[in-house]
Amino acid sequence: MDKNRFLLxxxxxxxxxxxxxxxxxxxxxxxxxxxxxxxxxxxxxxSGYFIGALLTxxxxxxxxxxxxxxxxxxxxxxxxxxxxxxxxxxxNLYLLVIARLVEGIACxxxxxxxxxxxxxxxxxxxxxxxxxxxxNAGLATGVALTGYMAEWHIKAGIMLFTGxxxxxxxxxxxxxxxxSQHEKVRMSNLIDRPDISRIAGNFTRYKYLxxxxxxxxxxxxxxxxxxxxxxxSKDLLSKTTLGLSIAxxxxxxxxxxxxxxxxxxxxxHMIKAGIMVATxxxxxxxxxxxxxxxxxxxxxxxxxxxxxxxVSHMNIxxxxxMGILNTYTYAGLGLMPLLTGAFLGILGFETIFxxxxxxxxxxxxxxxxxxxxx
Numbered sequence: 001m002d003k004n005r006f007l008l009x010x011x012x013x014x015x016x017x018x019x020x021x022x023x024x025x026x027x028x029x030x031x032x033x034x035x036x037x038x039x040x041x042x043x044x045x046x047s048g049y050f051i052g053a054l055l056t057x058x059x060x061x062x063x064x065x066x067x068x069x070x071x072x073x074x075x076x077x078x079x080x081x082x083x084x085x086x087x088x089x090x091x092n093l094y095l096l097v098i099a100r101l102v103e104g105i106a107c108x109x110x111x112x113x114x115x116x117x118x119x120x121x122x123x124x125x126x127x128x129x130x131x132x133x134x135x136n137a138g139l140a141t142g143v144a145l146t147g148y149m150a151e152w153h154i155k156a157g158i159m160l161f162t163g164x165x166x167x168x169x170x171x172x173x174x175x176x177x178x179x180s181q182h183e184k185v186r187m188s189n190l191i192d193r194p195d196i197s198r199i200a201g202n203f204t205r206y207k208y209l210x211x212x213x214x215x216x217x218x219x220x221x222x223x224x225x226x227x228x229x230x231x232x233s234k235d236l237l238s239k240t241t242l243g244l245s246i247a248x249x250x251x252x253x254x255x256x257x258x259x260x261x262x263x264x265x266x267x268x269h270m271i272k273a274g275i276m277v278a279t280x281x282x283x284x285x286x287x288x289x290x291x292x293x294x295x296x297x298x299x300x301x302x303x304x305x306x307x308x309x310x311v312s313h314m315n316i317x318x319x320x321x322m323g324i325l326n327t328y329t330y331a332g333l334g335l336m337p338l339l340t341g342a343f344l345g346i347l348g349f350e351t352i353f354x355x356x357x358x359x360x361x362x363x364x365x366x367x368x369x370x371x372x373x374x
Contacts, residue, residue: 008073011168012114015076015110016134017142019139020142020143021146024143024150025157029045044097045096047334048098053330054327056107057324058112058327060072060108064323072110073172076106076107077168081165081169083100084159084165087162112319115322115326116318124309125260130257130258132261136250140254145157202321202324203327208314210367210368212324212325213366214363215328216332217356217363218274218332219329220336224356225282232349248297254297255301267305267313268368272364274301274302283357
């Protein structure tokens, strides 16, 4: 494995692991001084990460086409380290929210760059699959270790991943010092108007709108299921069964990341298969959570490979293109649960799940503006 891929693989596991270490201990973190704001404080800490990522994916993707991309990877590690230290050292709600924002910004600095670098390899399907495997492994490990170590110290999981961030940051600095790669282009501090127009044009261009829409709906559907299923199933499932169901989503996504990434399948076939499997999984999950979540994981895991590969075929700078893709992805994760949640009182959980699945399925019929792979 070359050094670039090792750095990318290590960083994605670290960033995703730390991002999820907060989730199991949210109630305990806010309980001490902010008990009366419990639900509101928890939602702020949960959403801060997504807001930070959503707002910075596109700018960092744009700038990564003008500077050495590996420097953005090291910057992401540094921001993750700062976020982790803040989460450990403070009990102030405002500083905790800022730490989660910084954590999201680290995500925004990293993902467009990582996908852009991996898409330049000849074996990009395999490498993006391995990368996404470690992404899901980091999420699962962060949750599991935090829950297991909470008996020792409520922030033990955060401490562990912050320590790893410190080690990886030192390694990243040494890696840059020994690298022969230099900044590609020097640019002024101001982005001229044609650049802004071009970014906005690519963000909404009809030719690429199918890919952006699928990214929003596929990962938005996952966000809806994860956000609402605990409330939907509280009188139907034990906590153990619910935990196993969510774990099944991560594990099946990891398996599909590895297996599909090693298959010689065209990106459009991967995207279509991912949509259909995730759609079926959502409908199955209404009555059979473990089977349904497994199918959703397979579908989203397959889509996580096909979408970046499709974007690599667009006639856009790689960093900018991956920034747009990740912006739509995080918009789906963060906004679709909010949009559908507004209708919960009227429609109910099952109807929301069915409508979300139908919307994703209908994206199959959007016109494909990209040329097929040969």
